[in-house]
Amino acid sequence: LAKIKxxxxxxxxxxSSIIRSVYDGVQKLGFKSGRMLEPSxxxxxxxxxxxxxxxxxxxxxxxxxxxxTGNILKYLHDDVNVKVxxxxxxxxxxxxxxxxxxxxxxxxxxxxxxxxxxxxxxxxNRIHNYxxxxxxxxxxxxxxxxxxxxxxxxxAAGNESLRKYLNNNAEFLGAVRLPNNAF
Numbered sequence: 001l002a003k004i005k006x007x008x009x010x011x012x013x014x015x016s017s018i019i020r021s022v023y024d025g026v027q028k029l030g031f032k033s034g035r036m037l038e039p040s041x042x043x044x045x046x047x048x049x050x051x052x053x054x055x056x057x058x059x060x061x062x063x064x065x066x067x068x069t070g071n072i073l074k075y076l077h078d079d080v081n082v083k084v085x086x087x088x089x090x091x092x093x094x095x096x097x098x099x100x101x102x103x104x105x106x107x108x109x110x111x112x113x114x115x116x117x118x119x120x121x122x123x124x125n126r127i128h129n130y131x132x133x134x135x136x137x138x139x140x141x142x143x144x145x146x147x148x149x150x151x152x153x154x155x156a157a158g159n160e161s162l163r164k165y166l167n168n169n170a171e172f173l174g175a176v177r178l179p180n181n182a183f
Contacts, residue, residue, distance in 0.1 A: 013042050014103040014148060018178070019049040026099060026146050029173060033057035034098030037138060039087045039131060040064070044073045046101055047080055058099075063090045087134055088113035094137045103148035104131040122161060128153055129162045136169050145170065151177070 033054055038046045041062035047055070061081040064070035070084030083090040088111060106128035116124055116133060123133040128149050135145045152159060154175065166172070 014045050016045070016049045018103075018148060019046055021176075022046075022101065022146050022148065023049070023051055023054070025174070025176075026101065026144050027051070027054075029144055031099050031144055034059075034143075035096060035140075036060045036099045036101065037092060037097045038062040038102050039090075039092075039100060039135065039138075040102045040104050041073055041082075042069055042103075044077045044080070046103070047077050061090075061092065061097075063087050063092070086111070087131070088115075092138050095140045097138045097140060098143050099146065100135040100139050100143070101146045102131070104128055106150040106152070119161075119165065123165070126152075126159075126162075129159065132162060132166060136166070144173070148178075 031054070036050075036054070036058045038044070038060070041047070041064045044062055047060060047062060050058075059081070060077075060079075061083065062073060062077065063083045063085065064073050065084075065086045067084055070082060073080075074082045074084070104127075106126075108126050111124050111127055111130050113124060113130065113134065115137070116130070120133050123129040131147065131149075132145070132153065135147070139145055153162065
């Protein structure tokens with residue numbers, strides 16, 4: 001029960017309509033297949049609702065921190081490389097992913113990742129910022145990062161350093177602001 005209560009902040013599941021829209025966007029950007037990572041997978045909705053031709057022609061890795069949810073994910077997607085751990089411990093090689101796609105956790109709590117050093121270390125102070133910095137490391141040159149996240153990533157006054165980091169280390173391809181009632 002304590003573990004279930006501990007996951008309440010991030011135990012949210014993204015609707016099929018939002019996921020399908022994200023995939024429409026990445027396909028318009030040219031993604032057809034490749035190495036795909038879902039770094040905060042939950043039960044795997046981003047895998048379940050992926051277009052069939054993408055699933056059939058991609059090598060998919062999914063990471064889920066919560067043990068119960070991760071085991072459900074393994075059961076539902078036995079053809080996926082599932083890692084039940086935090087993304088910081090999942091040992092995903094840098095520059096290895098063609099697509100990193102997720103509804104990342106958000107909030108002002110810290111995560112520790114010894115691989116984020118120097119100017120990236122500060123991004124461990126907000127979980128959503130951490131996922132962006134980590135995704136930039138894991139995506140290959142020319143890869144795509146497609147995240148559903150809170151408006152704070154682009155709007156919050158305290159996020160200037162993340163926005164500067166993103167601007168210096170990735171090419172911004174676009175954003176869509178969801179309606180207030182999307183979740």
